[in-house]
Amino acid sequence: MTEPTASAAAPASRIRAAVVGYGNLGRSVEALVRRQPDMELVGVVSRRAELPTDAPIIAVDDADRLAGEVDVLFLCLGSATDIPEQAADWARRFTTVDTYDNHGDIPRHRAEMDAAARAGGNLALVSTGWDPGLFSVNRVLGAALFPEPQQRTFWGPGLSQGHSDAVRRIPGVVRGVQYTIPSEEAIAAAKAGREGIGGKEAHARHCVIVADPADHDRIRETIVTMPDYFVGYRTTVEFVDEAAFEAEHLGMPHGGRVITSGDLGGSRSSVEFGLELERNPDFTAASMVAYGRAAARMHAAGRRGAVTVLEVAPYLLSPVGLDELVARDV
């Protein structure tokens, strides 16, 4: 097995990219691919014949005709069912990138994608995005620096899709979102390496709901007593009218940080990697596109099978060649 070398990885020809799936993530990936200096968009693969794009639309059943014409296929599919059911089939036919985010299931997904990609002579870059993805990279990097690392990941402030779905399933909830807010005290403790702040105390949960006033008390009680999702967290519920919801709660902000600290022989250090995102799918797409560049280059240099973000050398993410990156870092 060979890997890209400095010279092999210098941008030579443009990377031909296609997108599968056209939800929030797929649309963001499409827009970002168009802005890359070293990529061209071959088209969007979809079950729908009409999409709000001027890119070529390729039917899913017709995708085999892209063989040899696509260097990387962005799998912009949901982690709940689409990726487990469809990703391996794509990896047999194309070099792929995905954002599979079911953390506990990633080893199984990696193994399945490895077998499929090897069978087809392809590469499958699995579980990109930011968590898993960039946060995974920073957890490994941070922990590697300390003999006895103390590490915490905080999420937010931001909108949690899973918790928002949970509150919207409550009868009587017309509109609803849930914001996750990390505790400033817990963040300060993590930097100082202090123990004692448990998982549920490290984040607060704030729900914003549109509902008939007659239902408010019942909805509030249902939320704060919901096991797994809210019990044990400092949870607040705010009711607003439809106009206020429309004006202030349609965005998808998110963010988070990985903090690692530890003793280095009588002195302490802390390392932090943090994100502030106005729109979560756009940033997930940005990570996916950069890793798509790496996938195409590593495949071109002979690498096959599943690859995790932990195996990607940083310069492979950049459209700038390695020598130029080294020269610029003055």
Add this chain to the structure above:
Amino acid sequence: MTEPTASAAAPASRIRAAVVGYGNLGRSVEALVRRQPDMELVGVVSRRAELPTDAPIIAVDDADRLAGEVDVLFLCLGSATDIPEQAADWARRFTTVDTYDNHGDIPRHRAEMDAAARAGGNLALVSTGWDPGLFSVNRVLGAALFPEPQQRTFWGPGLSQGHSDAVRRIPGVVRGVQYTIPSEEAIAAAKAGREGIGGKEAHARHCVIVADPADHDRIRETIVTMPDYFVGYRTTVEFVDEAAFEAEHLGMPHGGRVITSGDLGGSRSSVEFGLELERNPDFTAASMVAYGRAAARMHAAGRRGAVTVLEVAPYLLSPVGLDELVARDV
């Protein structure tokens, strides 16, 4: 050329490490190597026959006897003259890691180390540490995420060795240190992607000096009018007595952050990598030791010549094997 694969890079035998140079950095590297689960300390190479260590001391002129007994040699030598004069000679004989930090000269250093390491069948991992080093990695990563990245690096709050040396050269200065303090306003502007805050406005400089009161006015004037080092910066000079200096200004705190932000199609995101270090040499050593692990593994897998931090896959820094890292990232 081959690169380490997942299986090849799983920790097999212990990495045999030696340290050249026994200043602040060398002592920190020695202490950290002893705390790594997968490394053993072969000894310290020095021109001095006696050092405050119980590790074997090997004379510089006798170092050839370490051939075949050392997997990685940590070059804990100064960037001003030692590295340019001595590093290539070490790289011809051993796989090395250095922290050469003369940014503008790194391309030349890399080329020289590449030739030397290839001649000897070795690998030379150049310019590790945190800037260059971890900050270089994060500048490349951050910029790769945005079509039009806006990026700033801030240093401090922390002690600047070069500026401290400069104030100590002023006649009449008995003791002196200089702290670099980043502007909170400039940091906020960088996250928001606002322009207009120049390099010198982004950092303030605070000097703490011990001197005869009769010299204070002259020393202050000499500092604030010193070209390159202080002119144009918001500079403050504080005079303290010897006891206060001893009590509060003997540490080597430092830190900094790399902030990258940009538009991702109507939404903005910002990415930040930050460090808070109680003792600068300890953290530089921590980065160096982690990259030393990567150097030994990449050499064992067949890689030769100079390697930059941009070419190191993250999992190679960790003492934990790749499969276990993937399984743990839940």
